[in-house]
Amino acid sequence: MNSFSRVFFFSLGTVMFLVLGIFWVGLAFDFSALENFLVNLCYSYFIGFTIPQLLGSASGDSIVEQVFRLKVICTVCVVLYGGFLFYVGTLKSKRLKLQCLYLSLVIPLVTFLSYLWLKVIYEDHILSRAQKIELSQFTIFSLVTVVLLLLLSLKKEKTLAPKAVSIQIPTADDLKKDMQDTSVSADVDQINIDDDKKGIDEELEKTTSNEQTKKEIINEVVDESAGDLPPPSGEESTQASVADDEELPPPSMDELPAELAELKEGSENNESAGDLPSSPGEESAQASVAGDEELPPPSMDELPAELAKLKEDRGDEDSEIENHEIDKESNAT
């Protein structure tokens, strides 16, 4: 199926050839209007030259010669442009077609302008003020047209992404902002540790919990960025620094400042004291912490009747499975 532009160019070329045919038929049948048009063109002046003179006719040429020259030049131009339009119609890309069209206007215009100026420069032709204005107007118009057409022919086509997609993609600024937020919260926690020496256990727990959240956030961010876009170099460096922080060994006691060393010793003592019987306050605190992590299952009495029944059935099944596995292991041995 033919494209619209191809049909357009082919039909335009055809029209030009048809006009040419009509032109010559009209001249052959002595259509007075057409003849008068050509004769009047011979008496029309542009910057002091008649039109045939501008097109290369000598000053001594008769009017018949000048009209014939106009006919020939008109024919040649129409044939060339008609053929050119057919050629443009065969081109595949739209951009190439437009470029060819622009250049088909630019090249003849520049050539004619140069020719006109060379004629003015080399001929003994005197220009009046009005003719100079005419010449400058034509020159400016031609130059502006040429520049515009050249810019259009050099313009590159842009590929536009849908808006929804572009909104969803996080920018590097967004990612940096997230990172800064997380690092600020970590710093604040660190300051609290320094200030509050007494509640060191709680603070340590907090810091560990904060580190966990920080890691989680970083992991989330990294996962997101890895999933959507290739990470920027800044992010790579932050990830690398986080990984380095994780792998670094803890500082030795000698390297730590005296206060921190004391604190660390205190925390180690607390850990070792975990094996020993502790005070009732501490026990309740530890129990609460442990209860959060691993609560004992409710007793059968505490459960409602239906759940207790379900648990009993489950308990039987589990015991059967365990027995069956023990049998398998014994057979294997």
Added chain:
Amino acid sequence: MRFILGILIFCLSVFAFFLFEGICFRMVEKYANFRLESSWGSKKSENINKFLKILPLSHFAKTPSNNSEVEFSMFKALEEDKYACEIMSFGRPHRDHFIDFVNDPEPLRKSYRIIDINHIRGLFLPGLKRFPTDEEVAKGWAGRQRDQMEYAKALFVDIKPAPLSLEKSFSEQRNYDFFLDQGIACLSLPVRSKDSLINDLRLLRKSYPAVCQKIICRAYGREAEMLLTSCSNNPFLVNMIIVDSPAGHAEVPQVESAPWFYCTLGEEEMKNTALVDGLLGWVAAARDSNYVYPSKIGGLMRIRDNFSTQSLVSFHIPLIRECLSFYESLEEDKLRSFAIKEAEQIEPTFQRQPKVSISEEVPEQLDFSTVSTLQAELPKIDMENSQAFDCKMVREYRALHADDPSVFLANNRDLILKIGTNFEEMGKEVLLEVGEKDPLFYQFYQSLKIIQAQSIEVLQVP
């Protein structure tokens, strides 16, 4: 690909620069004068700029009178026309200005003083005044140094047939206004004979020496002939002669520093070879100078046709300007010489030529515009021999006899006569066929045959 693109861009840049320079030269008067002075030097200079000479500038066009091989006056006149057009290209911005001035529909006209000197009526003075020098006081031009005296850069005398009406047409008046604006006094002088013209010019010089230090005379037709006759014996009277289609001519003044000369001829006058020869003699004499400016533009000839008539109206304007500035520079050092030339310095080309003074003797078919057109159509080749009488037949003949040194050394004129005679011996039909094939050759042969016959007649007459 990049290399080709680079060369293309370089070529385009050079072309753009070349075009821009040409536009400046064509449009900007100051730049045109600057380029002229850079090429030719100061007004008194005797050598042109040897560095700029390398460039293909119009200022270094070869003068046609140096080409002694061109013997036929018509071709010489055509060459002169071409040369004048090229060498005076620097004056086009000034001519543009003149045309605008003359054609201004609503001009702001200044008032100038008009005086009568005896029977000479209507001398327009530009109104320039200055204090006289000691020398001028001593000469009696002014009473004393404190008195201001009226002066002009030059006097432009428009010689008219008598009786003369004092009323002037608008364009003529505007012409005068332009000259007056430039500091040149103007006068329309009716003339009955050459003696009256000489007397009037002398009277003007005597009455207003500060105004008539330099005189430019312009005349047309019969008055132009009178002017030439007057100046032939009194070359010191005028500084520049402008003649349009003179009815006749006079002997060239045999003095050094002859007045500048500019003439225009119509296509019809071109057939009068005696007149053309005579005027070419004036042109050559005016250009015979050691100084660059007069040697280049001291003598010029233009040929009028339908198209160039309008443009030639202003051709003399930059020429007058250059003439005046040249004589001004000479006056500073009093360099103008009216010494009689030695006999050897007379241009020999025109003296030896057989004169064909009657226009009817030129063959009818010799159409000058056709000849020049046909010659222009010939492909250009570098030839060591003369370019006069160059045609297709001669070129073919030379190509066929490339090994023959006698053909190589022979003139185109001799070859045309030889080939034409051979064809004619074969029959007139053969010659006509050749004429159809190469009409330029046929026309050359016909004209040369007539000239040869006339020269034989002249030699036979005791």
